[in-house]
Amino acid sequence: MEPDHCGTMCELVLRYPEVKIVGNAKTFAMIRQFFNFDIDSRAVTVNESETLCTGKHTLKFIMAPMIHWPETMVTYDTTDKILFSGDAFGTFGAMNGNIFADEVDFEHEWLKDARRYYTNIVGKYGPQVQTLLKKAQNIEINMICSLHGPVWRTNIEWFIDKYQKWSTYTPEENSVMIAYASVYGNTENAVNILALKLADAGVKRIAMYDVSVTHPSEIVAEAFRYSHLVFASTTYNTGIFCNMETVLLDLKAHNLQNRTVAIIENGTWAPTSGKLMRGIISEMKDMRILDNTVSIKSSLKENQIEELDALAAAIVESLKTS
Ligand SMILES: Cc1cc2nc3c(=O)[nH]c(=O)nc-3n(C[C@H](O)[C@H](O)[C@H](O)COP(=O)(O)O)c2cc1C
Structure with missing residues (x-):
């Protein structure tokens, strides 16, 4: 659990005492390293492939170790078919109001920073990204919500193809x-x-x-x-x-x-x-x-x-x- 993600989460946790935190055991161990608040009374521990029903939504948890921290887990909402992908499919850059990738000129205004984000943050872990992409092949995805940057709901294959190339160290330009x-x-x-x-x-x-x-x-x-x-x-x-x-x-x-x-x-x-x-x-x-x-x-x-x-x-x- 990276501190940048954790910071936002902590704000929620401290502001809303009823909020629970879902994660795996390693996530909680890391949160304890960074912060001092009582995590144990809020923790809901889940493991690879386990599901959690919140009422309308059933969430499935998929381990994605080293993308790009060891305990990383992504969440798939089986109800709306949304992949909450953590750092995967993220990009540097601040949003300008539009939140969907199809509402911005992603190829010309965001791709450069998405590539810079991937290669510098995740680039070392191509084989691990390949493992996640293989797991993702078997699920229907309507939307990808990364922790950084626009939400993908159309033309998702285009961005997945970039990930295929980057994670296999295949050049885009000859x-x-x-x-x-x-x-x-x-x-x-x-x-x-x-x-x-x-x-x-x-x-x-x-x-x-x-x-x-x-x-x-x-x-x-x-x-x-x-x-x-x-x-x-x-x-x-x-x-x-x-x-x-x-x-x-x-x-x-x-x-x-x-x-x-x-x-x-x-x-x-x-x-x-x-x-x-x-x-x-x-x-x-x-x-x-x-x-x-x-x-x-x-x-x-x-x-x-x-x-x-x-x-x-x-x-x-x-x-x-x-
Ligand atoms: C701080 C400094 C250290 C240098 N050390 C070496 C060196 O160890 N060996 C060498 O052959 N030239 C050394 N040079 C010289 C440059 O490598 C050389 O002049 C080169 O042609 C410079 O190429 P440039 O015009 O693209 O900068 C050094 C130059 C500077 C400024």
Whole structure:
């Protein structure tokens, strides 16, 4: 029971003494850790697949461990066929009055934050999400009420399909996301040239992010979205530039897998960022690192354009077969 959910619940509990709290034993143990009020006199303990009839509504409880806390349980109202999905199918963002997903432009105004929410909060637990989706396949769902964001009552399959992709680490875009770190601008120059070469070769929807000005959560979300990732970093105190290192470690922590990766390094006296980036990425599952690592000594020279051509060609070739 996360404290953000619990806060709202506690307000209800303290304001209305007759309100009961339904949860499993682990939920109550966690509430006791966070709060001091008497939970035991209010607790109704339920377990996986148990039902609770409140009169008109019969609620069924389905365990969804690690989505994204260990005790997580979702609730299915068998009467109105509503899935109260906890954090699953949630999104960052505040409501603007409309509460249903079909009343807002979800694809253009909410999807980016829904992806950022999923990948950063739940992304590590793809197999657990798969288990929940399989359980959900067997029940008729008219509505999904998540704890965060709009309520789904139409086109639910569209959002479930996004969850299928995210939880199986399947890219949504067969295209290229470039994330770069550059102190003096030379690495940035190299990735700009690479991006133009990719565009000239017909690659569409290329995304490019400067890790110094983009929050890591946005790059994590985009890395889940794209099939091909380019990481380019200046060498920084014999290491990877710190923001880039954070991004790569974050991607590893979120279990990102099954991507094709290209690396560009830069350094003036001893470029090491390429080797170090390769080290982090090669510890991740099913990552295909292209051989054509480009190593820049301070600034890209005319004779290295060929190397960028070869890298662009390798990425384009790989896009064709993925
Ligand atoms: C704080 C700092 C530390 C650096 N440490 C290294 C280093 O350990 N090894 C190295 O070869 N270059 C190091 N450099 C130099 C840069 O990596 C190098 O100049 C690179 O070409 C910069 O690329 P950029 O123009 O994209 O920032 C360092 C630069 C700065 C500002």
